[in-house]
Amino acid sequence: MSNPERQRPTGKRVQLMATCLCDAFYADVARATVEVLEHLGCTVEFPDGQTCCGQPAFNAGDWAASRRVVRHVVRTFAGDAPVIVPSSSCAAMLSHGAPEEFAHEPDLPEILALGQRTWELADFIVNGLGVTTWPGRYETKAAFHRSCHARGTGTADAVRTLLRSLAGAELVEFDEAEQCCGFGGTFSVTFPHISSNMGHLKLEKIRAARPDLLIGVDTSCLMHLGGIANRDGAPIKTQHIAQVLRDALKNGGLL
């Protein structure tokens, strides 16, 4: 989950990796990502051949299968433009996971180069573009779930920087914020009891802080936590950081 020293982008052309979860479930998160990046003056390209980052097979231990997908990612996201991902998990796959599974492969340099120009969205806004305040308005008392794949990266601080600067938004702290939500990809179905208990515990801690919104940087964590809350008949409102930033612009008449 390393966050290698990166060069700030020189141009404003970026490539969007929408993620498979946005492709399948969270269309609005991908859309918000485009709108946020365009607001920042970026030209957003969407390589149409994109599929998934390869993480499911990587985590399952099927590295041969995962490498096949990662090689497809490298081909699809050719060039040198930054690759922006509205997910700390997929970003970590490309900057940390892929180099791990390509350690003994001849095309490791290409994998490393892709990882070097891959950014999680909030990390890119703050640490790539140098934008540290967010305009518009968003009335909320929100809890922010720092995804585990954002450990040791610039993402969590970037999200907090942006939200603290946002008019109307208040961040509440909750206990054991460093603990995992329990999703873990296939873990959620191969260890259903533990996964669900972890999710319940996370929700218990979040609810104790009485937020009106749960903000995340990964739709996977939000899908898991939101899904548990729904199943329990006590839904919790969840939003991806891209949606919050986009809606703030809308509320401020900037979009």
Added chain:
Amino acid sequence: MKPLSIDQFAAQLRPETQRSVYESTKSTHEKRTKVLFDHFPDPNRLRELAGQIKQHVIENLDTYLPAVEAKLQAHGAKVHWAATAESANQTVLSILRARGATKLVKAKTMVSEEIGLGPFLEKHGIESLETDLGEFIVQIDHDHPSHIVRPIIHKSRREIAVSFEKNGLGAYNDEPAVITRRAREFLRQKYLQADVGLTGANFVVAETGRLVLVTNEGNSRFSLAAPKCHIALVGIEKILPRDRDLALFLNLLARSATAQQLTVYTEFISGPKAPTQPDGPEEMHVIFVDAGRTEVLASECREILRCIRCGACMNVCPVYRQASGHAYRAVYPGPVGAVLSPLLAGNRFPELADLPKASTLCGACSEVCPVNIPIPDLLLRLRNKNKLAHGPSSGTPPMGAWSVLASQPTAWKTSLAFGKAVGLVPYVPRAFKPSVLRAWDDHRTLPEWRGGEFRRWLAARKR
């Protein structure tokens, strides 16, 4: 009977046991973090440095081990090498036999659990008694430790009081002070009667041949002071290069393990009693135990040999907190155990191949590890090793077919369009066995399918 999976074990754990494991690990973890960050400006830098030192050690064992052997011999200790668990046990037994010893007191050592020394000695008519309070309770209960630092983290004081009563250690009383006093009174006699004291070692310093032991109960000191013979069982990875390295490692170990600045007792032992010294063991044996460690060293997971057995990874691990230690079916549980136990199992690796999967790969363990072991990376390497060796195992989704789909854009987009029916998106368990779908659905709803919607929005904008 097939053993329970880790998830099944967690599911049948009594709620009060789960809660108390959770509460006490959480509390220790939080104190550990506070004490480290209160006392040092950048504890993470210390963890990195300690990791580098231990990595250096395990990569240079071929020079450090002979060096430490020479130092120990120069101090009058006898050095033994045990390639396997069996040979370690036999070495202990032959030392005992040579002295005509029948009674042994034992300080807490995980390597003795690993090699099954207690049951082995019992089988050969040796009375082997645990003197660490937690291990003593484990022993009288015929149980196993469930945590490497706190062996009875899974037991309540009521259960302990019942065991004491059953074992003739006084009428039922669940006051911790009373339990401790009774154990102390019982053990004190045993120290005086013992022929041999057996300990582990937390560190062995190569430049001086010094064994370093840390405890909080003073039981290792008693085990060394009373009997005439001292045996130390030491994993070959326990080396530190220099005495000065102890400053770093003792500071990190106590804080990481128990949130203490320093344990109550820290012992430095260089050899048997010198002629000028009034007491201490007249004979000292150090048994260096391999028992699979050189295989680990040769593997892609050698970083796990840096481990100094502090237990911080299990204290922070959300899976350990839910499942408790016995779920792992191995001497070393938790994140470190999920790596180390299958590796030490050698050709029994497949029996423990589920351990590396018992993780969301959240990385909390590597964030607290005092020797900075990249545990999630190692878990992933083991998952891959298992896949290469044994093919897909049950419960693992079919990634081969998925990877073909995910590298063919046309097929991918088609599956997005028909996803609701075909269900080929990896995190959606519909493509898997129905039981896997149930595993999601029992606990969570699925969000509404919006396959391809974003792409359609993007295309519409362009027009």
